[in-house]
Amino acid sequence: MTESIDPRVVAIEDRLANVERVIAVTGSKGGIGKTVVASLLALTLADRGRSVGLFDLDFTSPTDHVVLGSVGGFPTETFGIDPVSVAGIDMMSIAFLSGRAATPLRGGDATNALLELLAVTNWGSQDLLLLDMPPGLGDTSLDVLRYVPRVEFLLVATASRLVVDSVRRAAALLTELDAPILGVVENLQRRAGGVVHDLADEFGLDSLGAVPFDESLEVALGDVRALRDTDAYAAVTQIGEESVGRPPST
Amino acid sequence: MHELALAEAVVKTAVRAANDAGIDRIDRIVIAVGALQQIEPELFRYSLTSVLATADPRVAGVAFDVRTVDVAFGCRSCGTTFGRSELEEVGDETALEAIHLVPELAHAYVRCPQCGSPDFEITQGRGVTLERIEGEGGTSDD
Ligand SMILES: Nc1ncnc2c1ncn2[C@@H]1O[C@H](COP(=O)(O)OP(=O)(O)O)[C@@H](O)[C@H]1O
Numbered sequence: 001m002t003e004s005i006d007p008r009v010v011a012i013e014d015r016l017a018n019v020e021r022v023i024a025v026t027g028s029k030g031g032i033g034k035t036v037v038a039s040l041l042a043l044t045l046a047d048r049g050r051s052v053g054l055f056d057l058d059f060t061s062p063t064d065h066v067v068l069g070s071v072g073g074f075p076t077e078t079f080g081i082d083p084v085s086v087a088g089i090d091m092m093s094i095a096f097l098s099g100r101a102a103t104p105l106r107g108g109d110a111t112n113a114l115l116e117l118l119a120v121t122n123w124g125s126q127d128l129l130l131l132d133m134p135p136g137l138g139d140t141s142l143d144v145l146r147y148v149p150r151v152e153f154l155l156v157a158t159a160s161r162l163v164v165d166s167v168r169r170a171a172a173l174l175t176e177l178d179a180p181i182l183g184v185v186e187n188l189q190r191r192a193g194g195v196v197h198d199l200a201d202e203f204g205l206d207s208l209g210a211v212p213f214d215e216s217l218e219v220a221l222g223d224v225r226a227l228r229d230t231d232a233y234a235a236v237t238q239i240g241e242e243s244v245g246r247p248p249s250t
Numbered sequence: 251m252h253e254l255a256l257a258e259a260v261v262k263t264a265v266r267a268a269n270d271a272g273i274d275r276i277d278r279i280v281i282a283v284g285a286l287q288q289i290e291p292e293l294f295r296y297s298l299t300s301v302l303a304t305a306d307p308r309v310a311g312v313a314f315d316v317r318t319v320d321v322a323f324g325c326r327s328c329g330t331t332f333g334r335s336e337l338e339e340v341g342d343e344t345a346l347e348a349i350h351l352v353p354e355l356a357h358a359y360v361r362c363p364q365c366g367s368p369d370f371e372i373t374q375g376r377g378v379t380l381e382r383i384e385g386e387g388g389t390s391d392d
């Protein structure tokens with residue numbers, strides 16, 4: 001036995017052993033609402049009594065804690081490190097460690113940060129762990145596919161041909177790799193029907209619902225009580241109840 | 251004490267690797283601990299011993315060899331190599347604690363002393379690695 005081995009990979013299975021489902025909220029394009037959808041989904045499911053974890057994997061621009069108005073707090077070191085509880089959600093974000101400092105990480109560094117946090121974070125038992133993915137199909141997406149057992153994907157898209165073109169690539173890759181896709185959420189919707197629906201049809205994916213473009217969202221960010229009054233939260237609640245909160249049909 | 255979690259991971263990984271190599275009694279596990287992660291070798295040895303109680307019986311009598319590897323960074327921008335003194339300059343306790351938990355966060359706090367770049371590679375001494383397992387029995391013991 002001479003080649004050196006990374007002990008973190010073995011630890012990941014243990015850390016996620018009591019997590020019922022892991023759902024990566026992705027969509028490959030930036031600025032389409034992955035963070036908003038992931039955060040609101042975590043909030044609404046926690047509000048309805050589910051135990052939910054939320055792990056921000058956008059290591060260079062983490063913002064879930066901003067959406068949910070976390071006042072911060074450094075994760076406690078126990079047997080590993082404990083997630084920070086925010087509005088009833090167990091959250092982990094690199095921002096809890098680095099505060100407002102910029103975190104310029106190349107791909108290999110992001111992989112290491114991901115493995116390190118997966119290996120030591122005590123998710124405990126959760127009905128659901130949501131992963132807020134960074135844009136693109138780069139290192140973090142490939143790492144999640146490689147290291148996170150039982151991961152399912154929820155695709156976010158908006159009715160822009162630029163977005164659909166990009167999300168189509170993600171759908172094609174995940175389909176090719178036989179990764180389970182829960183379905184497609186249309187965000188920033190201004191009118192029903194259209195290209196996102198067509199995309200879901202093209203890949204035979206479920207349309208999980210739509211989140212309207214919500215004028216009131218910006219001012220509600222950072223305040224969970226205000227967030228609960230938004231149309232976006234109401235729409236995400238319906239998606240959570242109807243599809244995400246339930247186990248996938250097999 | 252997130253060292254305990256790392257220690258448990260090391261021991262489980264060693265058992266798994268021993269299984270693959272057909273070793274049925276593990277005598278020694280050689281572990282490298284990177285200085286960047288600021289783990290006390292003594293504390294880590296203690297953590298390793300504490301997780302043995304619940305570990306696979308094949309590691310019951312194991313000796314741990316924990317060595318520290320000095321940290322080295324290589325600047326991608328200007329080629330300068332640097333390390334320990336730049337880490338010591340970080341000073342701020344929270345920043346050091348962050349690097350302790352996720353060594354890559356050095357990129358948030360350490361800069362190349364020559365050109366000020368955050369774009370450096372951690373060339374050695376990052377975190378915990380399992381370097382070698384020694385043992386006997388079974389079908390192979392290389
Ligand atoms: N349904 C929505 N209504 C209004 N604004 C939204 C909605 N969803 C997202 N936004 C806004 O769009 C921007 C991008 O959203 P974000 O969740 O950060 O996208 P991503 O994580 O995909 O990069 C943010 O300013 C966010 O507040």
Ligand SMILES: [Mg+2]
Nearest residue numbers: 034035058133
């Ligand atoms: Mg985002």
Ligand SMILES: [Zn+2]
Nearest residue numbers: 325328362365
């Ligand atoms: Zn330099």
